[in-house]
Amino acid sequence: MSLNTHLNFHQSGKHFFHDYRPGDDFYEALIEAHQGLSDEQSEILNTRLILLLANHIGELNTLREALNIARNEPVDG
Amino acid sequence: MFATYKNPIYDYRKSSDQEASPPVHHPLIIVGAGPVGLAAALESDLQGIPAVVLDDNNTVSIGSRAVCYSKRALEILNRLGCAKRILDKGITWQVGKVFFQDKLVTRFDLLPEEGHENPAFVNLQQYYLEEYMVDQLAENENIEIRWKNKVVSVENHDGDLDQPVLITVETPDGPYQMTTDWLIVADGANSSVRTMLDLPIHGKVFGDTFLSADIVMKHEHPLERWFTFDPPDNPGQSTLLHRQADDVWRISIQLGRGADHEEEGKPENVRARVRAMMGEDIEFELEWTSVYTYRSRRMDHFRQGRVVFAGDAAHQVSPYGARGANSGFQDTDNLVWKLKLVMDGKAPDALIDSYCEEREYAADENLLHSTRSTDFISPESRVSKLFRNSVLELSQDHHFAKGLINSGRLSDAAVLTDSSLNTPDDGSFLCNMVPGAAMDDAPVKVGQHDGWLLSELGNRFQLLYFHEDANEINEQRIEQLLSLQQGDIPVQPILVVNSGRGVKRIKTLVDVRSMMTTRYDAQDGTCYLVRPDQHIAARWQQLDVNTVRQAVKTATCNNI
Numbered sequence: 001m002s003l004n005t006h007l008n009f010h011q012s013g014k015h016f017f018h019d020y021r022p023g024d025d026f027y028e029a030l031i032e033a034h035q036g037l038s039d040e041q042s043e044i045l046n047t048r049l050i051l052l053l054a055n056h057i058g059e060l061n062t063l064r065e066a067l068n069i070a071r072n073e074p075v076d077g
Numbered sequence: 078m079f080a081t082y083k084n085p086i087y088d089y090r091k092s093s094d095q096e097a098s099p100p101v102h103h104p105l106i107i108v109g110a111g112p113v114g115l116a117a118a119l120e121s122d123l124q125g126i127p128a129v130v131l132d133d134n135n136t137v138s139i140g141s142r143a144v145c146y147s148k149r150a151l152e153i154l155n156r157l158g159c160a161k162r163i164l165d166k167g168i169t170w171q172v173g174k175v176f177f178q179d180k181l182v183t184r185f186d187l188l189p190e191e192g193h194e195n196p197a198f199v200n201l202q203q204y205y206l207e208e209y210m211v212d213q214l215a216e217n218e219n220i221e222i223r224w225k226n227k228v229v230s231v232e233n234h235d236g237d238l239d240q241p242v243l244i245t246v247e248t249p250d251g252p253y254q255m256t257t258d259w260l261i262v263a264d265g266a267n268s269s270v271r272t273m274l275d276l277p278i279h280g281k282v283f284g285d286t287f288l289s290a291d292i293v294m295k296h297e298h299p300l301e302r303w304f305t306f307d308p309p310d311n312p313g314q315s316t317l318l319h320r321q322a323d324d325v326w327r328i329s330i331q332l333g334r335g336a337d338h339e340e341e342g343k344p345e346n347v348r349a350r351v352r353a354m355m356g357e358d359i360e361f362e363l364e365w366t367s368v369y370t371y372r373s374r375r376m377d378h379f380r381q382g383r384v385v386f387a388g389d390a391a392h393q394v395s396p397y398g399a400r401g402a403n404s405g406f407q408d409t410d411n412l413v414w415k416l417k418l419v420m421d422g423k424a425p426d427a428l429i430d431s432y433c434e435e436r437e438y439a440a441d442e443n444l445l446h447s448t449r450s451t452d453f454i455s456p457e458s459r460v461s462k463l464f465r466n467s468v469l470e471l472s473q474d475h476h477f478a479k480g481l482i483n484s485g486r487l488s489d490a491a492v493l494t495d496s497s498l499n500t501p502d503d504g505s506f507l508c509n510m511v512p513g514a515a516m517d518d519a520p521v522k523v524g525q526h527d528g529w530l531l532s533e534l535g536n537r538f539q540l541l542y543f544h545e546d547a548n549e550i551n552e553q554r555i556e557q558l559l560s561l562q563q564g565d566i567p568v569q570p571i572l573v574v575n576s577g578r579g580v581k582r583i584k585t586l587v588d589v590r591s592m593m594t595t596r597y598d599a600q601d602g603t604c605y606l607v608r609p610d611q612h613i614a615a616r617w618q619q620l621d622v623n624t625v626r627q628a629v630k631t632a633t634c635n636n637i
Binding site: 004005006007008017018019020023024027028030031034035037039042046069 | 446449452453460461475476481483492509
């Protein structure tokens with residue numbers, strides 16, 4: 001399985017009237033999860049989140065592909 | 078003051094009400110002659126409710142203010158009779174482009190399909206919109222606008238429905254009083270009536286300062302919305318560009334936290350920012366500026382007894398998404414037909430509560446989207462900014478990240494899926510036209526004329542009955558459909574056919590391009606019950622007159 005980089009957010013049993021809606025729902029939940037955390041605590045949250053999601057994906061070629069994209073495109077704070 | 082527009086002055090005229098004792102009684106008084114108050118007045122006229130509109134000023138909006146009017150707003154304004162002038166004067170658009178620094182990262186098309194009478198958006202200075210609405214009301218005997226009439230006190234007896242509302246109005250000739258059965262309050266974000274009644278409103282203030290400027294310039298620029306994150310001329314912030322009528326351009330520049338409002342508002346500083354954004358050699362005139370922070374909040378309840386709030390008086394959002402005036406039009410679209418049924422004794426007071434239920438829900442949706450946009454445009458924390466910038470970086474090559482970019486989710490019709498006025502669906506339809514949705518437009522033929530579905534709908538309950546071949550509709554079915562016109566709340570039947578001769582006694586729409594059939598997932602016998610505000614109340618795959626009547630009761634709170 002190769003890495004899916006198309007917009008892929010959805011929720012089972014729920015109909016969305018706009019394509020952007022489930023992605024926005026996720027993004028808000030992500031930012032809210034960091035609410036009130038120190039920078040260090042945020043980093044730990046992100047680390048744990050990556051580990052959980054990586055295990056859920058599981059397939060190593062997919063994960064390697066994601067790691068490459070993430071590594072090749074650094075972001076300035 | 079403005080190079081391109083001169084505000085009309087509307088004369089204060091003394092009313093005989095000012096000499097009357099005891100105070101004159103009116104069925105409906107509307108406070109505020111802004112876009113929402115004027116829409117309420119036009120709606121009242123359509124419903125046959127005589128109304129008095131009070132405004133503390135004597136002209137239209139000073140400055141362009143609201144600029145972007147949505148397709149849904151235009152559909153409502155079309156029903157109110159003033160969309161044509163707005164469209165003729167305004168700049169229509171449907172494509173938005175988003176830039177990150179100097180690169181285009183995504184574009185969105187707000188109306189990717191054809192077959193709609195109105196465009197996705199029209200940009201027009203608010204003063205033109207208001208002027209056209211005032212003109213529309215000018216020849217009207219049912220509606221009276223009283224300029225320079227400032228409401229200074231409201232006695233609402235804590236919302237007691239058994240007593241009329243008593244208001245005191247200040248004029249150049251001194252104060253006078255009136256009583257009214259209903260008071261629609263559309264006096265804007267700083268609603269003085271809301272303050273007088275001390276009604277609760279809750280929300281939050283955003284930290285960033287923004288500058289909006291209208292400039293006049295000749296410029297070749299596509300008719301699109303351009304939003305830029307982290308532009309070279311304004312690092313770390315954002316800019317937004319919209320074209321309006323008369324070569325006027327709206328520029329919005331994010332200034333960040335703690336900006337000095339007075340300093341930033343000085344014309345020389347605004348000019349420098351405009352030149353930085355548009356190019357050093359650009360020739361322009363500065364017409365209007367505003368430096369502001371914004372808040373988003375809504376009233377806990379949109380009514381207190383006989384006093385009902387609409388538009389910015391009831392709810393305010395950040396401007397990204399054009400969800401201010403556009404939601405205000407949907408408020409009065411929702412409210413006035415309900416008011417008429419309650420005034421006429423054809424529906425209980427609970428129907429006005431359903432205005433609150435539906436429009437408070439819509440306000441929450443607007444608050445949600447505009448708050449999300451604001452959080453994306455000006456992230457508050459370090460980690461939030463990191464995620465935002467990562468989305469923008471990844472969006473250059475990866476589709477999913479384009480979808481996460483939020484530069485404003487633009488206003489469209491509220492989908493009232495959870496409304497208590499809906500009759501639940503049986504699940505047999507495959508389309509977005511669910512109970513609670515505003516109807517999609519489509520091209521139709523009416524008699525020999527080309528027309529549009531939404532221009533044929535509204536102001537009363539209607540039942541669309543689909544049948545491919547008009548010749549196949551039998552006499553018994555026609556009698557059943559016609560019988561819906563009887564009773565307290567008549568339902569006008571409308572046939573939607575693809576071929577065959579029309580039925581004389583029933584209005585017939587020909588689905589010339591089969592778009593209605595597709596958009597409504599229709600087959601022979603499909604019915605849609607439509608409310609006076611063009612929202613769907615119920616739908617079925619086959620006609621049953623008693624079920625339709627029951628659904629009308631549900632949609633008017635008459636089933637209790």
